[in-house]
Amino acid sequence: MPFTPNIQAFCCHYTSQQTLAEGPEGLLADGFPKSVTIHRLACTGKLEVSTLLKAFEDGADGVYVAGCPADKCHNLMGSQRAAKRVGAIKKALAELGVEPERIAMYHLERGFHPDFVKVAQEMDERITTLGPSPFQGGTK
Amino acid sequence: MIIAERKPLNEIMDMVKDAKRILVLGCRGCVTICSAGGEREVEILASLIRLGKQKAGQEVTTIEATLVRQCDKEYIDSIDQWDGQYDAIVSMACGVGVNFIANLHPMAKVYPGVNTSSFGGSAEQGVWSEQCAGCGNCILHLTGGLCPVARCAKSLMNGPCGGSVDGRCEINKDVPCIWQSIHDKMVRIDNAAGLAAIAPIRDWSTSGHGGPRKTVRNDLTV
Ligand code: SF4
Ligand code: SF4
Numbered sequence: 001m002p003f004t005p006n007i008q009a010f011c012c013h014y015t016s017q018q019t020l021a022e023g024p025e026g027l028l029a030d031g032f033p034k035s036v037t038i039h040r041l042a043c044t045g046k047l048e049v050s051t052l053l054k055a056f057e058d059g060a061d062g063v064y065v066a067g068c069p070a071d072k073c074h075n076l077m078g079s080q081r082a083a084k085r086v087g088a089i090k091k092a093l094a095e096l097g098v099e100p101e102r103i104a105m106y107h108l109e110r111g112f113h114p115d116f117v118k119v120a121q122e123m124d125e126r127i128t129t130l131g132p133s134p135f136q137g138g139t140k
Numbered sequence: 141m142i143i144a145e146r147k148p149l150n151e152i153m154d155m156v157k158d159a160k161r162i163l164v165l166g167c168r169g170c171v172t173i174c175s176a177g178g179e180r181e182v183e184i185l186a187s188l189i190r191l192g193k194q195k196a197g198q199e200v201t202t203i204e205a206t207l208v209r210q211c212d213k214e215y216i217d218s219i220d221q222w223d224g225q226y227d228a229i230v231s232m233a234c235g236v237g238v239n240f241i242a243n244l245h246p247m248a249k250v251y252p253g254v255n256t257s258s259f260g261g262s263a264e265q266g267v268w269s270e271q272c273a274g275c276g277n278c279i280l281h282l283t284g285g286l287c288p289v290a291r292c293a294k295s296l297m298n299g300p301c302g303g304s305v306d307g308r309c310e311i312n313k314d315v316p317c318i319w320q321s322i323h324d325k326m327v328r329i330d331n332a333a334g335l336a337a338i339a340p341i342r343d344w345s346t347s348g349h350g351g352p353r354k355t356v357r358n359d360l361t362v
Contacts, residue, residue, distance in 0.1 A: 050180070053187035057194070095149035096192050135194045 005127040007036045008055040009120065011066040012044045014074050014110040021112070030117045033124035043067075045078025049085050052103065053092075056135050062127035064104040066119060072110075079107055098134050101126060141170035141261070142234045143268045144177060144254040146185065152230060153192045155251040159228035160199055162189060164253070165219070165241075166206035167233035174268055176254050177232030179206045185232065185253060210237025216244050259290070276346030276353060282334065284325035289347075291318035297339040299323075 011019075019027060019038055028034065041047065044067035055063045065086055067079030083105040090100035104126075106119045156162055164186040172178030186202040193200035203222055207215045210233035219229070219241065229245075231238045232253040241250040258270035273290035279297075280287060289295050293311045296319065303310030304317035326332045346353070 048180070048183075050183040050187055053184065053191065056191055057187060092149060092188055096153075096188065096195060098191075098195065135191050136197070 003128060003131060005035045005061040005124065005132075006059055007033075007062040007064070007120075007123050007127055008060045009036050009038045009064050009066060009123075010041060010044060010047055010052070011038055012041055012068060012074070012078065014068055015066045015108045015113075015116065016040050017111050018113070018116050027117070030114075032117050032120050035124050035127070036120045043073075043075045043078040044082035045073075045075055045080075047082050047085060049088055052085065052089055056102075056133065059133070061130070061133040062102045062104075062123055064106060064119070064123050066106045066108050066116070068110060069107045074110070079105075083107070099130055102130065102133065141173055141259070142236075142256060143174050143258050143260045143270070144171050144234050144256045145174075146176055146181065146232075146254050147252065149188055149192065152185070152189065152251070152253060156189065156228050156230065159226075159249070161201050161203070161226045161228075162186075163203045163205065163219075163222055163226040163229045164189065165210070165229055165231050165233070165237075166204075167210045167231075167237055168206055169209045169211070169233070171233055171254060172206075174262075177234075182206055182232055185230070189230070207233075209233075210240055213240070213244060216240050219245065219248075273347070275344075276348075277343070279339070282337075282339070283322045284329060284331070286318055286322045286325060288318055288322065297342055299335065 016038060019040065022030065044065050047065060052063055052065070065082050067082050068074055070080050070083070073079040086103055086105040089103050093100045093102060104123060108115050108119065164182050166172070166177050166179055166182035168178060171181075175181065182204050186204045190200055190202060203226060205222070207218060209215050210231060228249040228251060229241060230251050230253040231241055234254065234256040235252065238250055238252045241248060259272045259274055260268045260270045263269045270290050272287055273295075275289045279289070288297060293309055293315075294301055300317055300319035301310070304320055305313070307317055307320040309315040309317045323332070323335065326335055344350075
């Protein structure tokens, strides 16, 4: 049975402007994978580690964060903070014996950019290869 | 304050391997300030425990709570509200909290969620360094306020060991030789002569070598 991953993307307002302008259909036409669900945030710096972990608990096979370029964050340090938190989760996933590549941080230009679609495709490909999340079933 | 950091997850997962209902218990004191065991870290650890259990195909429920302190009986008593609802407690307070729970709840299985490392201060955001070892007989008035008990690798009392290079300790070049710092400080405050006095052989009994220490304030006891 082919595996369609469940990927949760957390993007800041600035890197995900394309989603608003093009809408879901426009994005799909650009090649944005169906497997990715976008959550828009004011700033990725506001993301809590627990929010990203919750995404895995809720069944995500992969999670990624897309924020501004590290040195050009609209909120100065926001995307750098997010990158640190993603790093902490990578370490925790490894400790639990789960592939750290299931979570990623991307620093993207603001506004319309082909990279916004590219990283989604990259995650889709990567998670499809890795297969379903080893975190299965069970709820709080 | 007391500095701690989360234990490796595999250690924690091993402690709770037989538990199906886990109370993850934070503390709003020191471990909140050093971001090891406050509310946020409780939320993160509880989530990681659930994920670890899910991965192992085991069922688990967690209760997440954070007490004002875990070093006071009154606050520990509030654990009673979860009586019968957990198989194990993972305390994210310093070791004092774990001990207090173990003292006051003889039947409870309580495990440490953090490694308690030192008494320190925040050197810069995200960095804490040891400053005092709680030796019970403070000599900072003799050393310009810089502690050789905690900050000299050998806890020397009468000057440097001779191993320092360029003012750095021989254990690690990132660590200042505290005796160099003490000397420099004493020169700056015009008290270098004070260093000439020979410190007598130290009585370490106040430092834990005389058994567990106890402080009693008769003016405060009721
Ligand atoms: S001399 Fe003892 S009490 Fe004073 S700072 Fe050093 S370890 Fe702490
Ligand atoms: S080099 Fe200085 S700080 Fe290090 S052990 Fe020797 S006296 Fe102590």
